[in-house]
Amino acid sequence: MKDQFVVPARLKTTSFVLMGIGLLTLLIGLFAFQGEHGSTRFWAGLLQNSTFFLLIVLASTFFIAATTLAHGGWQIGFRRVPEAISMAVPVLGGILFLLLMILVFTGKTHIYHWLDAEHVAHDPILTWKAPFLSKAFFTIAAVLTIGLWSYFTLRLRKMSIEQDSWDLSKETGKRIIWRNTVWCGGFLVIYVLSVGSTTPWMWLMSIDAHWYSTMYSWYTFASTWVSGLALISLFVIYLKRNGYLPMVNEEHLHDLGKFCFAFSIFWAYLWFSQYMLIWYANMPEEIVYFKPRVWGEWRPIFFLNLVINFITPLLFLMKRDTKRNYSSMAFIAVVIIFGHWLDFWQMVGPGTYQHLVFPWFEFGIGLGFVGLIVFLVSNQLTKAALVPKTHPYLKESIIHHT
Amino acid sequence: MAVKNFVVASFDDEAVLFPAVKKVRTAGYKIHDVYTPFPVHGLDHAMGLRETSLHTAGFVYGITGTTTALSCMSWIFTTDWPMNIGGKPHFPLPAFIPITFELTVLFSAVGMVLTFCYLCQLAPFVKKHIFHPRQTDDLFVMAIEVTAKTNAEELKKFLAGIGGTQINEQRAEAGWWYGRFDREDRLFENKRPEPVNA
Numbered sequence: 379m380k381d382q383f384v385v386p387a388r389l390k391t392t393s394f395v396l397m398g399i400g401l402l403t404l405l406i407g408l409f410a411f412q413g414e415h416g417s418t419r420f421w422a423g424l425l426q427n428s429t430f431f432l433l434i435v436l437a438s439t440f441f442i443a444a445t446t447l448a449h450g451g452w453q454i455g456f457r458r459v460p461e462a463i464s465m466a467v468p469v470l471g472g473i474l475f476l477l478l479m480i481l482v483f484t485g486k487t488h489i490y491h492w493l494d495a496e497h498v499a500h501d502p503i504l505t506w507k508a509p510f511l512s513k514a515f516f517t518i519a520a521v522l523t524i525g526l527w528s529y530f531t532l533r534l535r536k537m538s539i540e541q542d543s544w545d546l547s548k549e550t551g552k553r554i555i556w557r558n559t560v561w562c563g564g565f566l567v568i569y570v571l572s573v574g575s576t577t578p579w580m581w582l583m584s585i586d587a588h589w590y591s592t593m594y595s596w597y598t599f600a601s602t603w604v605s606g607l608a609l610i611s612l613f614v615i616y617l618k619r620n621g622y623l624p625m626v627n628e629e630h631l632h633d634l635g636k637f638c639f640a641f642s643i644f645w646a647y648l649w650f651s652q653y654m655l656i657w658y659a660n661m662p663e664e665i666v667y668f669k670p671r672v673w674g675e676w677r678p679i680f681f682l683n684l685v686i687n688f689i690t691p692l693l694f695l696m697k698r699d700t701k702r703n704y705s706s707m708a709f710i711a712v713v714i715i716f717g718h719w720l721d722f723w724q725m726v727g728p729g730t731y732q733h734l735v736f737p738w739f740e741f742g743i744g745l746g747f748v749g750l751i752v753f754l755v756s757n758q759l760t761k762a763a764l765v766p767k768t769h770p771y772l773k774e775s776i777i778h779h780t
Numbered sequence: 781m782a783v784k785n786f787v788v789a790s791f792d793d794e795a796v797l798f799p800a801v802k803k804v805r806t807a808g809y810k811i812h813d814v815y816t817p818f819p820v821h822g823l824d825h826a827m828g829l830r831e832t833s834l835h836t837a838g839f840v841y842g843i844t845g846t847t848t849a850l851s852c853m854s855w856i857f858t859t860d861w862p863m864n865i866g867g868k869p870h871f872p873l874p875a876f877i878p879i880t881f882e883l884t885v886l887f888s889a890v891g892m893v894l895t896f897c898y899l900c901q902l903a904p905f906v907k908k909h910i911f912h913p914r915q916t917d918d919l920f921v922m923a924i925e926v927t928a929k930t931n932a933e934e935l936k937k938f939l940a941g942i943g944g945t946q947i948n949e950q951r952a953e954a955g956w957w958y959g960r961f962d963r964e965d966r967l968f969e970n971k972r973p974e975p976v977n978a
Binding site: 650657660 | 878
């Protein structure tokens with residue numbers, strides 16, 4: 379039984395090439411985008427990608443927490459995969475934090491116009507929002523959320539590895555379940571209060587500072603959660619293809635596929651709910667967000683978004699066989715991640731650099747982040763056995779039958 | 781519907797039932813059905829039942845619901861009786877989506893329930909032969925059809941050998957029928973099924 383992952387040279391090369399592409403794009407962007415308008419695109423591209431990739435790796439911690447609290451046993455066979463992915467949270471969180479601080483404190487970027495004190499003073503809406511959209515509050519919230527996410531992620535991972543040396547007695551099993559439940563519960567509170575509530579308002583929605591939608595955070599959560607599930611599926615499929623994870627089979631893949639299917643629909647539900655209410659009320663201060671997206675240059679992207687993220691997974695994953703097939707699941711996982719990347723692009727783009735452009739810069743940076751994630755995750759996978767042998771639900775995972 | 785002969789055996793435990801099902805199939809006997817008090821995971825595979833088409837039916841019903849809702853509403857609001865509602869266009873697609881969704885769900889749900897009842901031969905006033913009264917309680921009951929090639933006596937011995945208990949032969953209607961249980965006797969040439977010694 380291959381239980382210890384060894385990073386294949388090819389995967390390592392791929393991750394370095396992708397990171398190289400990302401760095402190269404960053405350098406080109408630094409020189410290509412000059413002036414006020416250009417630099418906006420530069421920073422917006424970075425913000426879009428770092429937020430997106432941080433939130434999709436964070437979805438792995440959420441996966442661990444949610445399945446633990448639900449006492450789900452089926453995922454224990456590949457539990458180390460979301461754990462390894464979640465270990466990218468501190469790194470990507472650090473990158474995003476650095477970026478946010480540059481955006482907020484250098485005063486040279488034009489992403490958040492609520493930073494302009496003079497502008498805010500003459501703008502009653504922004505004056506009213508000033509306690510929330512202020513440098514101090516923004517910074518404290520960023521430190522707290524990214525810090526707590528990283529802390530809980532590291533803690534859960536540490537506990538999981540520590541448990542590998544424990545015995546198989548009933549008492550130990552109870553203890554494993556109990557302490558995981560407590561820590562996962564704690565994480566979920568933080569997660570829901572941040573990703574499910576205020577964090578996307580600050581990082582992304584405040585780009586269009588006049589506009590507000592209470593649906594926005596849930597929408598962002600759904601987007602990143604389904605992409606996070608796709609990412610977990612991709613790593614599981616990769617490991618399986620290379621002869622690891624002997625206890626994982628089509629049954630587990632089937633359940634991951636069901637998750638991707640269900641949450642693609644959930645995403646579409648939120649997409650529609652946010653859109654329809656605003657469309658129906660037709661109030662100028664709300665419609666301003668959809669004006670450039672639905673009736674402006676971004677129209678093709680806006681509807682492509684719906685086709686890729688809803689229609690495609692809906693029809694493709696509807697059949698049982700596609701959820702149980704490694705190739706078709708790998709295909710749809712890539713489609714889902716790309717689709718939600720597009721979603722983030724159209725969330726950030728229209729409010730910052732306004733015009734629809736060919737997203738070579740954004741895509742290049744995205745590839746860089748993919749490379750970084752592959753590098754970090756494959757490194758983390760080597761740090762522990764691929765099967766948590768002492769977990770009391772392991773047997774349930776082995777005999778899992780959907 | 782046809783009246784057929786069955787050899788019926790009971791099993792006390794899943795662990796006995798699974799190997800028994802395999803052995804019966806390997807021996808070439810025709811399993812009519814296996815009745816269990818609760819859903820048994822993997823029994824359908826062991827019995828060699830084909831994958832259900834219920835979900836395909838559900839998809840077809842769903843699509844029917846979608847088209848019904850969309851075509852109906854768009855015909856009403858554009859051709860039959862156009863109305864100005866809140867200054868919206870006459871074909872306000874977003875406003876149609878919730879109703880389209882609901883009709884899709886309604887059609888597929890109701891359609892699938894009815895199809896499921898049909899496939900399981902369940903309907904009001906419809907009767908089915910019960911091979912053993914304890915098949916919904918604590919016994920796993922396997923009914924094997926006696927075909928022209930089956931030697932019933934050999935089969936009984938075979939079933940006893942693989943852990944079957946309370947083995948008996950019954951002549952019964954294989955499908956469903958309208959009617960009353962107290963008058964079902966006319967369906968059987970040898971009167972009611974043998975009483976079960978519990």
